[in-house]
Amino acid sequence: MDVRKLFPSTDAEEPNRIPYMSYDTIVEKFGTVVASTEDDGYQGSSYYVIKRLARRMYEENESAQYGYLTFGWGSCSGCDALLGCSSYDELQELVDGLEASVRWFPTKNALKAWAKDFDWGGEWCANEAACKEIQEKIMDLR
Numbered sequence: 001m002d003v004r005k006l007f008p009s010t011d012a013e014e015p016n017r018i019p020y021m022s023y024d025t026i027v028e029k030f031g032t033v034v035a036s037t038e039d040d041g042y043q044g045s046s047y048y049v050i051k052r053l054a055r056r057m058y059e060e061n062e063s064a065q066y067g068y069l070t071f072g073w074g075s076c077s078g079c080d081a082l083l084g085c086s087s088y089d090e091l092q093e094l095v096d097g098l099e100a101s102v103r104w105f106p107t108k109n110a111l112k113a114w115a116k117d118f119d120w121g122g123e124w125c126a127n128e129a130a131c132k133e134i135q136e137k138i139m140d141l142r
Contacts, residue, residue: 033049
């Protein structure tokens, strides 16, 4: 995923200046966000469920895969990876890292089974209410 093509600079005088964007803007490039929640504060975590169409080997048609992504963020360039990006190379590294962090499941039911059995308390989760909320959103997917 080439960030220069996805997020072209809007500054004609400084073509290497990265445009302002949010984490939502980045995650939406991985697929359709079907559920999400985030901590309410100046720092915290975001939790996403992503759906994408993928062609699997030996199948003629595309089918939906579901992914789960969570990551932390902060309120300043010193404590937030996106705010700290000052070049396209740094942005590329961040986007590649986020994309690699998505846990993909072959079906919605596989994601639900994982969410049901996952040790949410054992996973790093500073906000128990947010983890419970995203788990409920996963279980309610239609």
